[in-house]
Amino acid sequence: MSALLEVQDLRVTFGGTAAVRGASMAVAKGETHCLVGESGCGKSVTSLAIMGLLARGGKREASALRFAGQEIGGFNEREMSRLRGDRMAMIFQEPMTSLNPAYTVGSQMTEVLRRHRGATRAQAVDRAAELLGRVGITAPGLRLGQFPHQLSGGLRQRVMIAMALMCDPELLIADEPTTALDVTVQAQILRLLAGLQRDLGLGILLITHDLGVVARIADRVSVMYAGEVVESAPTAELFGNPRHPYTRGLLACVPVPGKVKRGDRLGSIPGVVPRIPPGFAGCAFRDRCNHAHAACTGPIPRKQAGPGHEVLCTLDLAA
Amino acid sequence: MTPAIEVRDLRRIFNVRQGLFAPPRQVRAVDGVSFAVPPGSVLGVVGESGCGKSTLARMILGLLPPTSGEVLVDGQRLSNMDRKARARLIQPVFQDPFSSLNPRRRVQDIVAMPLVAQGDIDRATVARRVGEALERVGLSAEQGGRFPSQLSGGQRQRVAIARALVLRPRIVICDEPTSALDVSVQAQILNLLDELRRDLGLTYLFISHNLAVVEHVASEVAVMYLGRIVERQESEALFHNPRHPYTQALLASVLTPEPGLGVPDVGLGDIMPDPANVPPGCRFHPRCPKVFAPCATQAPRPTAFAAGLVECHLEG
Numbered sequence: 001m002s003a004l005l006e007v008q009d010l011r012v013t014f015g016g017t018a019a020v021r022g023a024s025m026a027v028a029k030g031e032t033h034c035l036v037g038e039s040g041c042g043k044s045v046t047s048l049a050i051m052g053l054l055a056r057g058g059k060r061e062a063s064a065l066r067f068a069g070q071e072i073g074g075f076n077e078r079e080m081s082r083l084r085g086d087r088m089a090m091i092f093q094e095p096m097t098s099l100n101p102a103y104t105v106g107s108q109m110t111e112v113l114r115r116h117r118g119a120t121r122a123q124a125v126d127r128a129a130e131l132l133g134r135v136g137i138t139a140p141g142l143r144l145g146q147f148p149h150q151l152s153g154g155l156r157q158r159v160m161i162a163m164a165l166m167c168d169p170e171l172l173i174a175d176e177p178t179t180a181l182d183v184t185v186q187a188q189i190l191r192l193l194a195g196l197q198r199d200l201g202l203g204i205l206l207i208t209h210d211l212g213v214v215a216r217i218a219d220r221v222s223v224m225y226a227g228e229v230v231e232s233a234p235t236a237e238l239f240g241n242p243r244h245p246y247t248r249g250l251l252a253c254v255p256v257p258g259k260v261k262r263g264d265r266l267g268s269i270p271g272v273v274p275r276i277p278p279g280f281a282g283c284a285f286r287d288r289c290n291h292a293h294a295a296c297t298g299p300i301p302r303k304q305a306g307p308g309h310e311v312l313c314t315l316d317l318a319a
Numbered sequence: 320m321t322p323a324i325e326v327r328d329l330r331r332i333f334n335v336r337q338g339l340f341a342p343p344r345q346v347r348a349v350d351g352v353s354f355a356v357p358p359g360s361v362l363g364v365v366g367e368s369g370c371g372k373s374t375l376a377r378m379i380l381g382l383l384p385p386t387s388g389e390v391l392v393d394g395q396r397l398s399n400m401d402r403k404a405r406a407r408l409i410q411p412v413f414q415d416p417f418s419s420l421n422p423r424r425r426v427q428d429i430v431a432m433p434l435v436a437q438g439d440i441d442r443a444t445v446a447r448r449v450g451e452a453l454e455r456v457g458l459s460a461e462q463g464g465r466f467p468s469q470l471s472g473g474q475r476q477r478v479a480i481a482r483a484l485v486l487r488p489r490i491v492i493c494d495e496p497t498s499a500l501d502v503s504v505q506a507q508i509l510n511l512l513d514e515l516r517r518d519l520g521l522t523y524l525f526i527s528h529n530l531a532v533v534e535h536v537a538s539e540v541a542v543m544y545l546g547r548i549v550e551r552q553e554s555e556a557l558f559h560n561p562r563h564p565y566t567q568a569l570l571a572s573v574l575t576p577e578p579g580l581g582v583p584d585v586g587l588g589d590i591m592p593d594p595a596n597v598p599p600g601c602r603f604h605p606r607c608p609k610v611f612a613p614c615a616t617q618a619p620r621p622t623a624f625a626a627g628l629v630e631c632h633l634e635g
Contacts, residue, residue, distance in 0.1 A: 038501035038502070038503060038504075039472075039501055136589055137589070138589060152591045153368075154591060155591075182367040182368055182528060183367075183528065183529075183530065183569065183572040183573060183574075184367060184568060184569065184572045184585050184587055185367075185591075186572065186574070187571075187572040187574070187582055187583055187584075187585045188585060188587070188589075190574075190582040191582045191583075191584065194581070194582055209501060209502065210574070211502070211576040212531075212573070212574030212575055212576050213574055214576070215574070215575070215576040215577055215578040215580075216574050216577075216578070216580060216581055216582050217582060218578075235578045235579075236578045236579060238578075239576060239577070239578045240578075249503065250502060250503060251576065252506075253502045253503045253505065253506040254502055254506075254531070254576055255506075255509075255531045255532060255534065255535040256531065256575050256576065256577075265510050265513075266506035266509055266510055266535065267506060268503055268504075268506035268507040268510060269503040269506075270507075272471045272473065272474075272504075
């Protein structure tokens with residue numbers, strides 16, 4: 001099956017800082033691919049680079065950036081904006097900052113359809129109301145006339161999702177869509193996303209730092225560290241058989257009810273995510289790694305650790 | 320034994336005006352909360368945003384006067400204490416180490432501030448105790464000379480903890496102390512807080528929306544909903560045998576890193592709690608999956624049982 005989104009060797013630099021250093025990933029139709037990592041690892045920049053939304057000063061290079069079989073790496077802004085919001089849509093973490101506070105929910109939602117599809121106002125309003133119902137909002141007519149500040153956080157995020165779905169996108173990129181929400185609402189929103197995906201066959205690239213979210217919703221996981229994908233595997237494989245020391249460290253940091261007793265020390269990773277200077281060679285994790293040895297300063301091999309399981313490490317960490 | 324913190328029927332009402340000419344509405348942020356925390360233990364407080372947990376913390380810190388009710392710290396009434404005495408007894412650690420530290424001061428001056436504010440401690444003692452506090456939280460003297468912007472999020476939270484400890488308080492109020500941090504750093508800070516509690520005999524009130532974190536640190540847990548504690552139990556009992564339907568829903572929504580389990584159906588519906596508009600009867604009844612006849616009209620009374628307390632018509 002050909003991938004819906006295919007990214008090969010993506011590199012993003014901001015001036016002298018390399019934010020993404022050769023990341024590759026693919027999202028198939030109907031698949032949820034989670035990109036997980038700590039702040040500063042380049043996961044958000046990766047998603048913005050794919051959408052062509054890098055801030056000024058950001059430079060993107062990739063040996064391939066294909067969407068539905070078409071190379072979009074060379075697209076200009078006009079061609080990209082035709083694609084964005086239409087065939088590929090994005091939801092951000094904080095719906096309060098990504099919704100325009102000066103316009104009603106209805107006018108923001110209908111704009112997408114009118115602009116991309118040339119729909120009439122009435123058609124667009126019907127579609128918006130239908131989608132608000134779809135994402136579990138009761139009284140859609142009322143909500144369409146309201147402003148973002150009149151909605152709760154959970155409702156706003158539902159509005160964002162409904163807005164992203166206006167043009168029936170094939171790919172949805174969601175950057176920390178539930179991080180700002182209460183756990184109860186988070187569960188509801190994630191269930192909603194999973195249901196929509198099942199019904200509409202969406203491909204989802206979900207960016208998160210929360211391993212709990214990853215475990216429950218992802219089909220495939222890529223772990224990013226300092227701008228590189230250090231490990232990528234199907235979800236059960238990644239959690240059951242993590243190979244990279246960073247992945248193992250991350251998993252040990254999360255308190256799991258019933259597994260780590262109160263008073264036991266949690267695993268932690270010493271140090272902080274380093275800033276990577278241009279021309280850096282070797283493994284970026286080596287200064288924090290218990291297993292670091294001489295070879296870690298040289299080129300790091302990308303190894304096959306199982307079916308669909310890749311790891312970027314000099315070690316041969318057995319299961 | 321005198322409880323380290325005791326709270327008796329504490330209430331705080333805010334008058335909120337929603338428009339220029341609209342009559343003010345009353346928001347009951349904390350609506351009759353009572354509990355006692357024995358010295359050396361950790362009371363975890365959990366609940367959704369808007370449930371009143373931060374208002375509660377601010378009242379216990381003396382940063383916000385209660386509308387009614389009492390706070391006793393170490394057996395003494397908070398309202399009878401002056402600011403300096405209060406600061407020697409109880410200190411806060413807040414969520415966001417980016418906004419809770421003055422960006423224009425060096426770390427050592429930030430940590431020294433509570434000592435300097437006491438007014439009667441000489442400079443040599445201040446310097447020595449700042450050094451001790453920094454060392455205690457794992458920061459070097461060299462880092463003491465830096466500005467907060469030169470430190471990572473985890474290091475900044477260590478600064479906030481050092482500042483809280485420099486007066487050698489008995490009680491620390493931690494309001495979402497790790498919510499702004501990455502998981503690997505969160506683990507470092509949780510380990511540090513636990514170590515400090517054991518070594519210094521501290522008592523914590525630990526507020527968090529992250530139940531897995533609370534289970535890890537707390538000896539007892541209070542679940543808040545719209546200004547009231549709806550359930551309080553010893554931590555292990557609460558996580559194994561939650562009695563209140565709200566606690567059950569909260570626990571069900573925790574996404575543990577276990578693949579294959581999918582996302583749970585919480586069963587809470589779409590109605591969001593609004594502290595300005597508390598429902599009559601049981602305040603949880605519009606969202607409760609187990610709602611029945613009395614819930615809409617009668618407020619449930621707290622029912623005590625062996626390990627704690629629950630406020631629900633299904634109990635007692």
